[in-house]
Amino acid sequence: MPSQNSANIALRSIKKTFGETTVIPDLSADVEEGAFTVILGPSGCGKSTLLNMIAGLEDVSSGTIHIGEREVQNLPPNERGLAMVFQNYALYPHMSVGDNIGYSLKIAGVPKADRAKRVAEAARFVSLSDYLDRRPGQLSGGQRQRVAIARAIVREPAVLLFDEPLSNLDAKLRHGMRMELADLHKRIRATSVFVTHDQVEAMTLADRIMILNSGRVEQYATPHEIYHRPASTFVAEFIGAPPMNLLDVVGDGQALKLSDGTQIADVTHLGAATLGIRPEHVSLAADGIPARVTYSEDLGSHAVLLVELPNGSSLRVATQLGQPVTDQTNLNLRFKTEHLHLFDIETGLTLNKADS
Structure with missing residues (x-):
């Protein structure tokens, strides 16, 4: 189910404060249409806050966000043309896998026949066709994460947002899911923004990486450029093991x-x-x-x-x-x-x- 309307994201003079605390002082950046962009940085650098502002889960203190041609910072999440995959899966345990995947379509009033077709296609994209009648509790961690991804892509969003979706998986599953996410992105071609503190995820998944340091962009470039031509000592020390x-x-x-x-x-x-x-x-x-x-x-x-x-x-x-x-x-x-x-x-x- 390739995305029909992937869109660029334009962030202009974004600022976020919580009371007297400034988390993001002034950030401007462009996310290219159809690209896989990773926001990377240490804990507390503002990466999840930035993602939540794009999603509409956090208010913007000042500045503008455009998704495609639309200014969206004042729109509710369901009107922004995006879907989000969370760290904790957020599945309904009493529902089947198929019902979890298609729940947003049901709420949106999509006819049952169309809903079943789109759920089946999304499940096939993430290799869950044989699991549609199971409950989330009967699945492994990796399978539950694939259900969460299928629930996002079934809506055919212009933008897919990922908030540290692999952090609850063990090392072997993380490696497998990285490959699956990379393959999925090539097939659906939605604009993807992925937040992580794991540099391996960033280097292997991203078309471009935005490295944040205390809410500021230290460098925004391809993985090769960031590794071989770091813009600062912060980037030089953050990327690379050792x-x-x-x-x-x-x-x-x-x-x-x-x-x-x-x-x-x-x-x-x-x-x-x-x-x-x-x-x-x-x-x-x-x-x-x-x-x-x-x-x-x-x-x-x-x-x-x-x-x-x-x-x-x-x-x-x-x-x-x-x-x-x-x-x-x-x-x-x-x-x-x-x-x-x-x-x-x-x-x-x-x-x-x-x-x-």
Whole structure:
């Protein structure tokens, strides 16, 4: 059941306050029609509040929201042309799966024959055709979440909203549901906005990711851009497991050096800066920056080493499979210059960065 009327979302100068507390100070962004957009950030950053304002579950303190050509911030949820999938499924336990999926159509007065056809089609889209007569209590967590998704898509909305829908599932089910959601989006083509604090969900599902920090957009870009070209130290540290290494350095116009004078890389920067490099872009070498391993984690496919540099700074290094390193090992490191990032030491904003 491809969406017949997917729509773009335009947020303009959105502000949300609760009494004296400002949760979202001033936010403007566009969600492209038909795109899968993920709102990502730590707990308390305002991501669910923003989603609820789009849905009409929270009032907008100021600013406008357009869905397609319509200004909707003053409209009730049922008049906005959207559907929402919640974290807790919110299914009626006394109803069958089929009745749960079709309940909104029944309330809307859709004729029984049309309702049955649309319920069957929605159930087929989420692989629940054989479960329509069961009750939610007879289903697994993943199946109950698929019922919630089917209940949303049966309305053929222009916009689908997801509020951390996978957070109640175990790791194996989450992985499977991510693949199912990605496949579902390709088939129904509705504009989708998905809130999560899980960077793996964001990186694997999104066309674009909006990273929020205290209600402000730190970066809004594709997963590749965010990982390889972070706009700030906040993004650099938030995305990646383990996260990007950040070191205080000083450039003399020819090279970057640590506080003790150890040369890190030949980069023509002058003055203090924060240098960023991801653990996988630090390599072991016969010579280079001396370091001592203080802790190691063997993850099977690779190991993550925590090392101490000459000035006492700590650094994480991701090594390839088959490179045996133990605690207290002395080694030498090289930074891949093409993967170095420089950030303003005061603001944390990017200064320059090489394409990866």
